[in-house]
Amino acid sequence: MKITVVGTGYVGLVTGTCFAETGNDVTCVDIDANKVKKLSAGQITIYEPGLEKLFERNLKEERLFFTTSLEEGIKDAEVIFLALPTPPGADGAADLSFVLNVATHLGKIMTDYKVIVDKSTVPVGTAEKVTAAIAAHCTTPFDVVSNPEFLREGVAVDDFMKPDRVVIGTMSERARKVMGELYAPFVRQGNPILFMDEKSAELTKYAANSFLATKISFMNEIAVLCEKLGADVDMVRRGIGSDDRIGKRFLFPGIGYGGSCFPKDVQALVKSSEDAAYDFKILNAVMDVNEKQKLFLLPKIKGFFNDDLKGKHFALWGLAFKPNTDDIREAPALYIIEALLAEGATVSVFDPEAMSNVKQVLGDKIIYAEHQYNCLENADALIIATEWSVFRTPDFNRISSSLKHRAIFDGRNLFEVTRMKELGYHYESVGRMP
Ligand code: UGA
Secondary structure: OEEEEEEHHHHHHHHHHHHHOOOOOEEEEEEOHHHHHHOOOOOOOOOOOOOHHHHHHHHHOOOOEEEHHHHHHHOOHHHHHHEEEEOOOOOOOOOOOHHHHHHHHHHHOOOEOOOOOOOOOOOHHHHHHHHHHOOOOOOOOEEEOOOOOOOOOOOHHHHHHHOOOEEEEOOOOHHHHHHHHHHHHHHHHOOEEEEHHHHHHHHHHHHHHHHHOOOOHHHHHHHHHHHHHOOOHHHHHHHHOOOOOOOOOOOOOOOOOOOOOOOHHHHHHHHHHHHHHHHHOHHHHHHHHHHHHHOHHHHHHHHOOOOOOOOOOEEEEOOOOOOOOOOOOHHHHHHHHHHHHHHOOOEEEEEEHHHHHHHHHHHOOOOEOOOOHHHHHOOOEEEEEEOHHHHHHOHHHHHHHHHOOOOEEEEEOOOHHHHHHHOEEEEEOOOOOO
């Protein structure tokens, strides 16, 4: 099949590459000429494990193309995916201007039947708006489909190639047939393609992310309660997770959810609810809990240093909002760093992938270490903000010989509390007794 993907951000690039991998001819369109030049030359623009290999192969075998021209990009295409940004506007609602501008442009240049697919996370009702924007300038038949994406950063290729489910929102039989064929290679193991109406598909995406964010905020509150009551959140997590109805996954407490999706999508669903004159109480609480949770470690750190962080120096491991990505959007680490700096402390940081992204945001406000152990030099204590695997079994001798105090504040519960006690550390984590 001939496919166009408009937008070569995270979702667009993964979508385009994975569809090329199943034998389709894919043209990716982006207005950023510099990005298109880089991608055409074989230079991948995001860090995502496993993607580069597929990208290089499909580029070489000429199934993957990049262009800045929408006209050129959609020539002969049967399906056009819109994988464009939908950032939160000033009022928290998703800003649809990128999506609707492209839809209007498509309306002006389409000359034969095409399926236009909303891949971006968009509020309920967007398929209708996209349809109207195209139809305003177009007389040829077309269908608009809502096909939300559920991939996770860090495991995006796997998630895309073997999705738990594919959601396809359209009442058009013609479009269902095209989309069903396109996705057939991805659901060979028997996972479902769920056909539904456009609005239900749009809401499914927000409901999924908001439910997962709720699970995390719930566990973060249980962790707070564990500390207050003297329980251990690891035990409680196992205790409840073994009930199938609750499930083992996504129950890990920490220093809050971040990234480009959960914060934005929860906020957007709250806004959609408000617009529909409904007060979505749980989600407001989910956001409040998450805001607090990002600075969960701060009182513990201050407590250890008698409420005076002035002149103290901290080593911080982990900047990305989660492991296996260089994405620092809404990363809890950044909130912690800003809070420490505001208290008059200095900070050295290390992250396996996200250093250059943080440099662009924080510049010379902090020190960038070349190695996780260099980061510890002259530091009073170590703070862990992201659970990269390389931090899981560190050389504790090197840590203790570098730090001024044997103190670790761990926002991701990487180590056993009893082991840390044996090693002589002042070790504080989330929801476990020190
Ligand atoms: C999330 C969803 O998991 C994907 O299904 C969805 O497609 C994507 O958003 C999106 O809308 O594009 P992602 O943001 O890549 O994916 O990251 P997750 O792995 O879901 O983690 C989100 C946040 O939750 C991270 O900050 C992570 O540290 C936190 N988290 C996750 C916890 O604090 N505890 C957990 O048990 C799990």
